[in-house]
Structures are given as C-alpha cells and as structure tokens.
Amino acid sequence: MQEKGTISIHTENIFPIIKKFLYSDNEIFLRELVSNAADATQKVKRLASLGQYNGELGDLRVDVSFDEKAKTITISDKGIGMTAEEIKKYINQIAFSGATEFVEKFKDAKDANEIIGKFGLGFYSAFMVASKVEIQSLSYQEGAEPARWICDGSTEFEIGPGNRTERGTDIILYINEESEEFLSQHKLQQILDKYFKFLPTKLVFGKKTDSVEDGVDKDGKPQYKSVESDNIINYAKPIWTLSPSELNEEDYKIFYSELYPFSEDPLFWIHLNVDYPFNLTGVLYFPKVKTDMDFQRNKIKLYSRQVFITDEVKDIVPEFLMLLHGVIDSPDIPLNVSRSFLQADSNVKKINNYITKKVAEKLAELFKKDREEYEKKWSDIGLFVKYGMISDEKFYEKAKDFTLLTNTDKKNFTLEEYKEKVKANQTDKNGNIVYLYTNDPEKQDAFIQSAQKKGYDVLLMDTPIDGHFVSNIEHKLEKVSLKRVDADVADKLIDKDEKLEHVLSEEQSKKVQEIFEKAINKPAYKVSVEAMNPEDLPVTVTMDEFMRRMKEMAAMGGGGGMNFYGNMPDNYSVSINGNHKLVSRILDTPDKTAQTELAKQAFDLALLSQGLLTGSDLTAFVNRSVSLI
Numbered sequence: 001m002q003e004k005g006t007i008s009i010h011t012e013n014i015f016p017i018i019k020k021f022l023y024s025d026n027e028i029f030l031r032e033l034v035s036n037a038a039d040a041t042q043k044v045k046r047l048a049s050l051g052q053y054n055g056e057l058g059d060l061r062v063d064v065s066f067d068e069k070a071k072t073i074t075i076s077d078k079g080i081g082m083t084a085e086e087i088k089k090y091i092n093q094i095a096f097s098g099a100t101e102f103v104e105k106f107k108d109a110k111d112a113n114e115i116i117g118k119f120g121l122g123f124y125s126a127f128m129v130a131s132k133v134e135i136q137s138l139s140y141q142e143g144a145e146p147a148r149w150i151c152d153g154s155t156e157f158e159i160g161p162g163n164r165t166e167r168g169t170d171i172i173l174y175i176n177e178e179s180e181e182f183l184s185q186h187k188l189q190q191i192l193d194k195y196f197k198f199l200p201t202k203l204v205f206g207k208k209t210d211s212v213e214d215g216v217d218k219d220g221k222p223q224y225k226s227v228e229s230d231n232i233i234n235y236a237k238p239i240w241t242l243s244p245s246e247l248n249e250e251d252y253k254i255f256y257s258e259l260y261p262f263s264e265d266p267l268f269w270i271h272l273n274v275d276y277p278f279n280l281t282g283v284l285y286f287p288k289v290k291t292d293m294d295f296q297r298n299k300i301k302l303y304s305r306q307v308f309i310t311d312e313v314k315d316i317v318p319e320f321l322m323l324l325h326g327v328i329d330s331p332d333i334p335l336n337v338s339r340s341f342l343q344a345d346s347n348v349k350k351i352n353n354y355i356t357k358k359v360a361e362k363l364a365e366l367f368k369k370d371r372e373e374y375e376k377k378w379s380d381i382g383l384f385v386k387y388g389m390i391s392d393e394k395f396y397e398k399a400k401d402f403t404l405l406t407n408t409d410k411k412n413f414t415l416e417e418y419k420e421k422v423k424a425n426q427t428d429k430n431g432n433i434v435y436l437y438t439n440d441p442e443k444q445d446a447f448i449q450s451a452q453k454k455g456y457d458v459l460l461m462d463t464p465i466d467g468h469f470v471s472n473i474e475h476k477l478e479k480v481s482l483k484r485v486d487a488d489v490a491d492k493l494i495d496k497d498e499k500l501e502h503v504l505s506e507e508q509s510k511k512v513q514e515i516f517e518k519a520i521n522k523p524a525y526k527v528s529v530e531a532m533n534p535e536d537l538p539v540t541v542t543m544d545e546f547m548r549r550m551k552e553m554a555a556m557g558g559g560g561g562m563n564f565y566g567n568m569p570d571n572y573s574v575s576i577n578g579n580h581k582l583v584s585r586i587l588d589t590p591d592k593t594a595q596t597e598l599a600k601q602a603f604d605l606a607l608l609s610q611g612l613l614t615g616s617d618l619t620a621f622v623n624r625s626v627s628l629i
C-alpha cells in the first residue's frame with residue numbers, strides 16, 4: 001500500500017535551511033550514513049550473539065558505490081534493516097522540538113557538527129547533497145516486508161513496498177547539481193579514507209586491481225597478472241582498541257606510520273584506556289619534531305567509536321600537549337555541540353586532567369627506568385615539559401622531579417640536583433642562590449668564561465620557551481633567582497659582599513670615568529669604575545637583568561605598563577676594570593687625543609665581544625685598529 005505523509009516538523013521546508021547552514025561541511029553526509037549502516041550491522045551481530053536472531057549473518061559488510069550516469073550514491077548494509085513502521089518512527093520524526101527553535105538557535109552556526117548531532121539529524125545530512133533520498137530496507141524480523149521510502153527534500157514523503165530481497169538497507173542519494181563533485185572515485189575514496197580507516201565493520205568501495213607475480217616467463221623473468229579484489233577501506237588495525245599487553249613496540253610504530261606516512265619514528269607513546277567516569281581510549285605519541293611544519297601537519301585525531309570526527313582537538317587535549325600526535329577515541333566527548341559548550345563540559349575537563357596525568361606518569365616512568373635514555377630524549381621532550389610546567393600548575397608539581405636543567409658542558413641535572421651543585425659557591429649575601437644562564441652561548445662566550453673562572457656554573461637556556469621557563473622556575477623555587485650571565489660583570493653577578501682592593505685612588509677613578517664618558521659620548525651608556533679581578537676584561541658592557549626582561553616582555557606584546565619599558569631606550573652599564581693594566585696605561589697617557597683613542601678602542605672591544613658593534617662604529621673601529629697596528 002502506497003502512503004503519503006508529512007515529516008513531523010513545523011516548518012514548510014527544513015531542508016533548504018539545513019543545506020544553507022551545512023554547506024561548507026557537506027562531506028559529513030557520508031560520515032553519518034556509513035556510521036548508521038555500520039551501527040545497523042553491529043546491531044544484527046549483537047542480536048545474533050544474544051540468540052535473538054537465528055538467520056544467516058552472511059558477509060557483514062557495508063558497501064558504498066556510485067553511478068555517474070544516474071547521479072546516485074548508494075550506501076548498502078546487511079544490518080538489521082527497518083520495517084515501514086520503523087522508518088516512520090526513526091526517520092520521519094525528527095528529534096527536535098520545532099524548526100522555529102532550530103532556526104532561531106542556529107542562524108549563526110558555522111559548523112555543521114553543531115547542528116547535526118544535537119538534533120539527531122544524522123540521516124538528514126543526506127539532503128545537503130541530494131535532491132531526493134530513497135530508502136530500500138528489509139528488516140531482520142521474521143516475516144518482515146521490504147519497505148521503500150522516498151523524499152525529495154520537502155516535508156512530503158512517500159512510503160510503500162520495497163524491492164530488497166536480503167536483510168539490510170540501501171540508502172540511495174540522488175545527487176543534486178551543486179554536489180556533483182561527489183560523483184567521483186577519487187573524491188569518495190578520499191572521504192572514506194579520512195573517516196573510516198578504522199571502522200569496526202568491513203567497508204567496501206567498489207573493486208581494485210592489483211598486479212601480482214605470476215610465475216616466470218621463458219627467460220626466467222617474473223610475470224605479472226592483474227587481479228581484481230574488493231577495495232576495502234578499513235584495512236588498518238586500530239591498535240587503540242587492543243590491550244597494551246597484546247601489542248609490541250613494532251605494532252605501535254607501524255600504527256604511527258599508518259597515521260602519518262613518511263614521518264620519523266616517534267620517541268615514545270602512551271596508551272590511554274579508561275572506562276570510568278568517562279570512556280576513552282587512544283594512543284598518544286611523542287614525536288621527533290624536526291620542523292615547525294611537522295607540528296602543523298600531524299595532528300591528534302579524534303574518533304568516536306572508530307569513526308573519525310575531527311583533528312581539531314583543542315579543548316579536549318590540554319593545550320601544552322597539542323604538539324603530540326596520535327588518536328583519541330571517546331563516545332563521551334560531545335562532538336556535535338558548540339565550542340563554548342565543550343569548554344564547560346565536565347567530561348571534557350576530566351579527560352583533560354586524565355591526559356595530563358598520564359603524560360606525567362609516563363615521563364616519570366621513563367626517567368626512573370633509564371635516565372641515560374631519558375637524557376638523550378630530553379632535547380625533544382623538554383619543550384613539552386617546560387610548556388606544560390608553565391601552563392599547568394598540576395603538571396608542574398609532577399614534572400619538577402623529572403625536569404632537567406642542562407649546563408654549558410651539556411650535563412643534565414634535576415632541579416634538586418642543580419641546587420645542591422651550585423649552592424655552596426653561588427649563594428649571595430642575602431642567602432639567595434643565583435643560577436646563571438646563557439641564551440646565546442656564542443655571543444655571550446666572554447661572560448661565560450669570566451663566570452667559569454670564578455667557579456660558577458652556567459645553564460643553557462637557548463630555546464624559544466626558555467625565557468618563560470626562567471621566570472617560571474624563579475617564581476616557583478624558593479630563594480633562587482636567575483641571572484643571565486651578561487647581566488653584570490662576573491664579580492657582581494652574585495653579590496657576596498666581597499670587596500676587591502682598588503688600585504686606583506678615588507680621584508684617579510673619577511678621572512678614568514671622565515675619560516671614558518668623553519670617549520663613548522653616548523647617554524645610553526652609563527659608565528662606572530669598579531675594583532675587579534685584574535684578569536677580567538678592561539671594559540664590560542652589560543644590561544641589567546630586570547630591565548632586559550621587562551623589555552623582552554614588552555617586545556612580546558605584554559600589555560599595560562609594559563609599553564613603558566618597551567619605549568625606553570636600551571640602557572647599558574659600562575664597567576671599567578680599575579684594576580686592569582690597560583686602564584692604568586690610559587690614565588697615564590699624557591696625550592689627550594691618544595688617551596681618548598685608547599679608551600674608545602677598549603670600549604669598542606667590549607661591544608665587539610657581544611656583537612653590539614655595528615655600522616659606522618664598526619668601520620671606525622676597524623680603521624682605528626689598522627692605524628694602531
């Protein structure tokens with residue numbers, strides 16, 4: 001009996017609205033329809049295992065096919081099927097209270113995901129690409145009659161007897177004009193690969209032809225023949241569904257290369273597996289990252305019951321772990337709602353915390369088990385760890401035991417070990433331990449050497465994140481302050497209240513100061529004469545630690561009062577080593593011009609050693625040097 005009816009929503013024509021909103025993301029229709037087919041297949045399997053279905057299961061597979069001439073795409077399954085009554089119930093009654101609310105709520109929606117799941121519109125996403133949709137279905141129930149449903153995208157539908165002779169469902173999409181791009185082998189293959197590589201139900205997309213070896217010819221050369229077989233989409237083994245005890249190292253590496261072909265082997269990985277209070281499985285990899293490109297290319301992929309959803313996992317994965325690779329699968333993440341909802345979702349927060357905890361545990365384990373190996377990997381993982389410590393208090397608490405500080409001799413220390421190492425020699429008169437660091441060992445070499453002469457240790461803080469990391473640990477560690485090695489002359493880097501004897505009288509000092517002020521003749525350079533080790537350089541140019549950090553923050557866009565520092569000129573301190581032979585010589589030079597030239601030369605050498613001497617000053621220095629020789 002042929003029957004006509006109206007889909008129960010209160011608007012004339014919902015589909016143009018759906019289409020309009022969802023257009024940008026319209027490949028989702030395939031994700032929704034193939035997922036439905038796979039669900040129906042899983043259901044019949046379950047019924048059989050429960051003894052509620054006794055028919056032949058047969059080859060349980062989902063087929064996607066297309067017909068370029070007829071302009072159709074068909075999704076077929078051998079699942080539980082639907083009777084006409086069920087079609088009416090499941091397909092016709094769209095699960096939302098009213099189209100008015102729908103339109104109101106989502107007139108600004110940009111993402112199809114926001115709408116589809118929320119309103120149980122999975123099936124209706126078909127109308128994003130089809131002008132007409134037909135269902136042919138035969139239910140698994142005994143004595144069921146095949147049913148056919150057809151709808152042209154208006155709220156009118158037709159339902160009546162169908163033609164399916166085997167259990168299961170065909171969804172036939174009559175592709176609309178704007179969506180003809182989907183009627184392509186390449187396009188469909190690409191979409192199916194993206195979403196269904198790990199689908200638990202076999203998914204077949206037509207046939208493929210392979211060339212296989214077939215004996216040898218009369219000259220003994222191998223012969224080949226073409227063999228046709230099903231083009232199966234989901235060949236790969238989704239290892240995150242297995243238990244870690246069933247897997248070996250190779251399995252994890254193979255899986256990684258399946259996810260990200262042509263990538264270098266990962267450093268290590270974490271197998272995630274929880275089922276309470278939320279359900280989540282997955283494998284996260286720590287990549288070996290060579291370039292920034294790698295970060296952008298290989299992202300964590302989010303799955304829901306083995307169907308790919310997105311690689312935009314922001315909010316689900318803690319920000320500092322966004323650089324990891326791998327897969328997360330959770331049916332408990334509300335995939336289909338807006339971002340702001342996601343951030344407020346308590347499951348998402350728990351998942352976030354869980355992942356952070358797991359990562360910390362893994363790192364702690366690696367550190368404990370094989371420190372040498374861990375140290376080798378530190379240059380790669382240090383970035384994650386430091387970023388994590390800065391951005392997440394809880395992570396800091398865990399990571400402080402396995403964070404390493406590396407010094408200029410490339411030796412590694414934990415925070416605790418380092419404190420012990422330098423405590424004796426690097427504590428200032430107020431009882432603060434001063435950690436010295438360099439962010440550019442080449443440029444700051446002269447300072448590093450002077451510090452080392454005093455028996456000080458210098459840390460290497462030369463990655464982009466280290467500037468923040470320095471402030472972070474300084475803030476967290478008690479009675480510890482960090483100073484860049486060029487923040488002052490070696491004798492004053494750590495103020496121990498030890499005064500060196502001055503060879504110059506007060507009057508002589510004043511004179512030296514005047515000579516240098518005149519020679520330098522730049523207000524941004526503040527000259528002082530110090531009693532220093534005679535072995536140290538005659539002139540040292542430094543920028544105060546506090547001032548430099550403020551300027552760095554201003555340069556990075558720190559708001560508010562930071563602009564104040566950003567606008568200040570670069571101010572430097574020029575320390576003249578009053579105990580140096582050269583300084584005495586300058587003082588004793590009777591010829592005023594020669595005296596100024598010598599002072600200039602000594603000052604320029606200081607600038608030169610720090611790469612601060614450029615342009616016309618550099619040219620003048622070179623000319624002066626030539627004439628002095």
Ligand SMILES: Nc1ncnc2c1ncn2[C@@H]1O[C@H](COP(=O)(O)OP(=O)(O)OP(=O)(O)O)[C@@H](O)[C@H]1O
Pocket residue numbers: 032036037040077079080081082090091116117118119120121122123124169
């Ligand atoms: N291929 C199919 N075989 C059997 N039943 C199906 C098939 N496709 C859809 N259905 C039935 O129609 C219902 C509605 O499908 P629809 O995709 O609109 O929503 P859903 O799958 O329940 O939810 P969502 O897509 O939001 O996850 C399904 O729950 C299922 O009962």
